[in-house]
Amino acid sequence: MDISTTTDVPPPASHSKAAEQKRAARGATRPGDRIFLGLSRGSGILLLAIMAAIAVFLTYRAALAISKDHANFLTTFEWNTNVLEPKFGIAVLVFGTIVSSVIAMAIAVPIAVAIALFITHYAPRRMSGPVAYVIDLLAAVPSIVYGLWGALVLVPHMNGLFGWLNDFFGWTGLFSWDEGAPRSMLTVGILLAIMILPIITNVSREVFRQVPRMHEEAALALGATRWEVVRMSVLPFGRSGVISASMLGLGRALGETMAVATVLSPSFDIQASLLNPGGGTFAQNIASKFSEANEFGRDALIASGLVLFVITLLVNGAARLIIARRAEYSGANA
């Protein structure tokens, strides 16, 4: 990470010969060049520094809070910070965040893949452009508006669905319903599904577009139907792309705040049924507990935010690694 790469710094040995020559040719540095390179490289380094600072400062404040926690931070079903012996833990939040995101993924991924296929392979040519545009608009709607819409439109519409689920699947325990307001994890999951649909669709669409035409035409020439073309050439080619798109969507769902805060009626326990209100997510808990939190309470919320940060970091990092791996061995679309 040498800041002053000018003429006198030899290029790393790993570089190819051509790159070396290029470098040598560019060698003669003018002050303008040096300043500009410094500025642009500085910005890149600044980005890295911000990421590092986020990790460091969150960890620092979180450590302050956790050291005074009178209960186990990982397993406590309680969030009580404004008392002499504060007790708080993230067990409920981990559960709620994962459950709501998994529901969202289960609903959104198949639909998003279908829409991506619709845009790239099924829609009439004149329609695919506008459809892609509509999906983009769906992505542009602010999350707070989704929240308002969810509370006004989605929640009442859930009554019918919940009653039906309770009638037919209530015996599983997962779908039993006590006729409360349907502000539960399932509703949150559905709303999150609507919100992450566009990003999954957009990324999958790009991947499906890159499928080599030759593969498709070969399948068609063998007499495959359109579905067989999709199944034999498009989906295998796009599989890793779809996986990483889904993980990007998962990252969004994990961190969504306002939509969850407006739709869920939270409580600090874990409901066995997805239909009964209760539970909470990291982001929702931070937003709703923040206004009544004192300085210590805020540190405690920062501690929970740190956990969320780490989780999303892992999910997004994994998604990127999958994309990068795919880029390496898919020489077909060069």
Next chain:
Amino acid sequence: MSNALVTDKRPSTLRAASLPKWTPWAIAAGSLALGIGISAAAGLGSSIQWGLIAAVLFVLGTYGIAARVEGRRQARDRVATSLVWVAFLIAVIPLVSLIWVTVARGAKVLDVYFLTHSMGVVADTEPGGGIYHAIIGSLEQVGLATLIGAPIGVLTAIYLVEYGRGRLAKAVTFFVDVMTGIPSIVAGLFILSLMLIFKMQPFGFAGSLALAILMMPVVVRSTEEMLKLVPNELREASLALGVPKWRTILKVVLPTSIGGITTGVMLAVARIAGETAPVLLLVFGNPFINNNPFEGAQASLPLYIYQQFANSAGSGAAYDRAWAASLTLIAFVMILNLVARGIARWKAPKTGR
């Protein structure tokens, strides 16, 4: 519904029987009618349920009919096609509903008075008041965030495309990608931790910093894509004339891609303009007009929506105001989107794609 296509004259062995072109429409109409009939008979209230029943009938009907006439493989193909169409229609429902509700509810209160007055001495339960203070706050916070985030983002993208080689560039690329996924509330908490350390009270610029963090990776990504579209011949031509690299970038590369970069920045602005979570933590909200983003709590549009909604219990004046503010915000974001895409189309670099 067999359409006399399976004739007793020996058909060519090369062409299997196939359904006429209008079959999907006929099945769609049939299943829609049947779906409505069944739902009405069962007394289901929600029109969405009717639609779902009709959709299920459509898929099943398509499979049944196609399997009888055309065979299994064709039937599967048709089912896939109809499922894809159904998925698309399902996705359109929430968007249409959302826009419809927002416009219908928002138009009730939205007028010039609403846009030009603050919530100064208006209680939440009273009608009247407006969003002037929130618009001011939003514009200042988003403007400052753009002033910080856009240059850093564009410069980073220039570094990655024009200079970037080696480990540093790889690390930056990877972390830009990861940064795209940072939840907005975590960016807010990061600035909050700084404010706790330096014992600061909420103020507008703190929100701008968090928004800038959210904006940078988006700008980097889109700018990078645009810079990659600039043909190398242009760079080489300029460099061959002895123009220094930095002037080549400023005078040749950037002007060629400026349309795309502007689009990317505007899309990023549209994204951060709707962020509520960091603003909630850092700017706090304020019913009065505060023109100074560097001191004292400010309001902001998304935050205003959330607070009015939270104080309204689902009806009354505050609730109407929340929707009117939503309509304003959505209109702002959508216009930004439309203009951005317009610029992209208008200024697109002419590559031979």
